[in-house]
Amino acid sequence: MNHEETKALQKRTWAEISLPKLRHNYAAIRAALPESCRFMGIVKADAYGHGALAVSRLLQEAGADYLAVSCLDEALELRKNGVGLPLLILGHTPHEYTETLIDYHITQTVSALAKAQEYSSAASALGKTLKVHLKLDTGMSRLGFLCAPPYFDSGVENIVRSVSLPALEVEGIYTHFAASDEPDAQSETYTRAQFALFEKVIETVREKSGFSFALRHCANTGAVVNYPEMALDMVRPGLLLYGYGDSEGRIGIKPCMRLVTTVSTIKFYEPGTSVSYGRRYTTEQRIRMGVLAIGYADGLPRALSNRCAFAASGGFCPQRGTICMDMCMADLTDLPAVSVGSEIEVFGEQNDLVALSAAAGSIPYELLCAVSKRVPRVYID
Numbered sequence: 001m002n003h004e005e006t007k008a009l010q011k012r013t014w015a016e017i018s019l020p021k022l023r024h025n026y027a028a029i030r031a032a033l034p035e036s037c038r039f040m041g042i043v044k045a046d047a048y049g050h051g052a053l054a055v056s057r058l059l060q061e062a063g064a065d066y067l068a069v070s071c072l073d074e075a076l077e078l079r080k081n082g083v084g085l086p087l088l089i090l091g092h093t094p095h096e097y098t099e100t101l102i103d104y105h106i107t108q109t110v111s112a113l114a115k116a117q118e119y120s121s122a123a124s125a126l127g128k129t130l131k132v133h134l135k136l137d138t139g140m141s142r143l144g145f146l147c148a149p150p151y152f153d154s155g156v157e158n159i160v161r162s163v164s165l166p167a168l169e170v171e172g173i174y175t176h177f178a179a180s181d182e183p184d185a186q187s188e189t190y191t192r193a194q195f196a197l198f199e200k201v202i203e204t205v206r207e208k209s210g211f212s213f214a215l216r217h218c219a220n221t222g223a224v225v226n227y228p229e230m231a232l233d234m235v236r237p238g239l240l241l242y243g244y245g246d247s248e249g250r251i252g253i254k255p256c257m258r259l260v261t262t263v264s265t266i267k268f269y270e271p272g273t274s275v276s277y278g279r280r281y282t283t284e285q286r287i288r289m290g291v292l293a294i295g296y297a298d299g300l301p302r303a304l305s306n307r308c309a310f311a312a313s314g315g316f317c318p319q320r321g322t323i324c325m326d327m328c329m330a331d332l333t334d335l336p337a338v339s340v341g342s343e344i345e346v347f348g349e350q351n352d353l354v355a356l357s358a359a360a361g362s363i364p365y366e367l368l369c370a371v372s373k374r375v376p377r378v379y380i381d
Ligand SMILES: *Cc1c(COP(=O)(O)O)cnc(C)c1O
Pocket: 042, 044, 090, 176, 219, 220, 221, 222, 236, 237, 238, 239, 240
């Protein structure tokens, strides 16, 4: 669907995705990495709302080495649409799907010895081999082989047993940081301790079993930006790819998504008029109020009600009253150039997503993922 077509079709609300900016971000991140470091593009959650298929195709063409998704359905969507890059599932997949994983050349994360054993038996029974990456829990306390003290020895032992199981090809090992994007000193200490533990486990496994992992990776957006020395064999940026998380501007990335809505109608209200559900806004003077064609079902958090403003021609319009499912209201009194059908930027070049997310008590990740499937993605190239 091209840009003009979509606007002509509906002209309600859409998300413009800039492919040149995405390409630029990929190249900028690459340029900040050591030559030999591989690049795994994180395209889970429909590529943070940008469209997993479009983003994956672009990354494949641009020269990325690996992609990662959250679950089997996301992996199959890519495989069934011709994406051929190596593809890692970061989450859990029940061992009943081992054959599907193998047949579609999907790499599975293994986060415990018991799971390694299940995959190994399933693959053995099929006479096939499953490619896996082991995940270590070095302090995120989520998925992964427990290996922080007092579990260091048992963690190493379980990993040694996992790498020697039949019908598993252990290609990689990884861990995930809990606070690599936090600027304070305690977070830095914590991140460095996670990294040191990760390296120590890998080294101890090598000493005990002779096994070395082809792909060691740990750097998410926070680590790519703040700890370039932790790049190892491959990096795993998600948010950074989409244009956020480069707090110091060191890498020079650009936001890729612009969320745009339109004005459905405009009315003048006298002072003392209550607006929207719950009557949480009352006009104090005569107001020229626009109804915008975006609501929480499109991904605009209801928590932003009466707490944000959007960019329009001639300035910003404060949002007024409770955000509804499909609409919300905004004060256009000081924006005479805005009329019915005018475009309003909810976030993008003029209205910063980081500030908008903060006003919602959230983070750019969540607002990007929240842009719902009702909102057409319009790719600009
Ligand atoms: C989501 C995710 C990433 C990417 O995180 P960003 O902060 O978006 O860079 C990397 N690794 C794992 C395991 C993840 O779940």
